[in-house]
Amino acid sequence: MLKDYSFDQTAVQTFDDHVALALKTEDLQVYYGNNHAMHDANLAFPKNQITALIGASGSGKSTYLRSLNRMNDTIATVTGKIWYHGVDINQPDVNIYEIRRHIGMVFQRPNPFAKSIRENIIYALRATGIKDKKVLNQRVEQSLKGAALWDEVKDTLDKSALALSGGQQQRLCIARSIAMEPDVLLLDEPCSALDPISTVKVEETLLELQKKYTIIIVTHNMQQAARISSQCAFFHLGHVMEYAPTATMFSTPKIQVTQDYVSGSFG
């Protein structure tokens, strides 16, 4: 049985004006039909940092994350504001395809296209109008290097991506996302289908990538959150309960439910 924690007491940090923010949500609500799955999420994400979203299963982490690049458009009603470069991108007239090029996403299960490794990366690039072979090849190399996959696949770029291992496929999915040169990278439990060695590789990749990108990652693994993230938000039953620098969150959580969750005595 879950203990009844009050949703009135939350501890959500805000940032001073001089902190550059990549993305910020204001009173974000998500409804699946009548199911109010996300309440009043007010989170700001500092640029070039990794923010981890943690919480129990069903607490709304994916729901929140998928709202950020409007992937929930067809399955849920999302209200509230999502600020990105001074524009509220949660508006009906915003070009969602454009948004998704700036805010990339990597999913829980590796989902490479049933195409060659090279095609996986350049298919969407070509759709944006880049036709120059040289530029495309450059992007393939850059992004694969960025995802720490280049050395393993540089000789088999024209082989099927489906022949890669799960960990390699996931890094290919990361490469595919960063090839679009997004600002923000959203990752939904990218390591949950991976073995420990692949997980370490992906984590190293992310730590490297934060120099260029703002990363928001959902994870079930608290050690992972501790290892790679600077900020950490704790979700509980559709509410953001606490948001703080990761070190603070794990050493001195401000509210009871977070304390119970990070200490493992949850529920």
Add this chain to the structure above:
Amino acid sequence: MNAKRKDLLATIIIDVIVATVVGILVFLLAYILISGLPHVSWSFLTGSADSFSGAGGIGVQLFNSFYLLILTMLISIPISLGAGIYLAEYAKDNWRTRLIRSAIEVLSSLPSVVVGLFGFLLFVVKFKIGFSVISGAIALTFFNLPLLTRNIEESLSAVSRSQREAGLSLGLSKWKTEIGIILPVALPGIVTGVVLSAGRVFGEAAALIYTAGQSAPVTNFADWNPMDAASPLNPLRPAETLAVHIWKVNTEGLASNAAQLSAAASAVLIIAVLLFNLFARVLGNYLYRRVTASK
């Protein structure tokens, strides 16, 4: 009876059923081929039949069957592709979509004679097109569309949701995702369905008797201008197909060797349909490897 024995018994029963089905199939094929093939010769395959007695070769009929098939596919593939993509991807689950689905189901269960008579009344009589390749092709399209649409919709729906999400999350439009990512994965299934339906169309007789007609005017195979009346490509000429020819020779053929003629023609038809099936497999596998770059 313990689980192991039950399992064994069930396996035996299933094996017997499968063996029966395969046995019947093999028997039928062997019977048709053995009684027909000895009468198949090059002159039979290329010669033309006497329009009155039905005696002679099946060259024109064979050509007609292929021509009709190609025309039918040219009309029905684009339509069913559009319909299949719409149903799999764009249609909302509401009463309109359900109505469309039931309509497709009804259409697919129409007896082909009815489709033929409908085509006869509408195209041949009402629109005054006459017995012609094009009337036949349109009638066959009616009969082909529901199955193809179904097949395409199912092949597309079978592709994992995560592939769609991957495409959309890269900023690809729904259309681009569907055409560039989902369709290639579904293509082998679609191609298999198309070629199998080609086999069905190839063997169809009832719907064609009243639409493409039962006569095969001798055509001039040196004239490939579709506008010329004598050209084999003229879509407005009547065109008896192989299947219709078999039916005709059997029911009203006056040739002394009618039985042998129809047996030979049946063997040719069966071989063609078998080749379609084989081709469907090979092409499906080939395309899959091509588009997915696997080996």
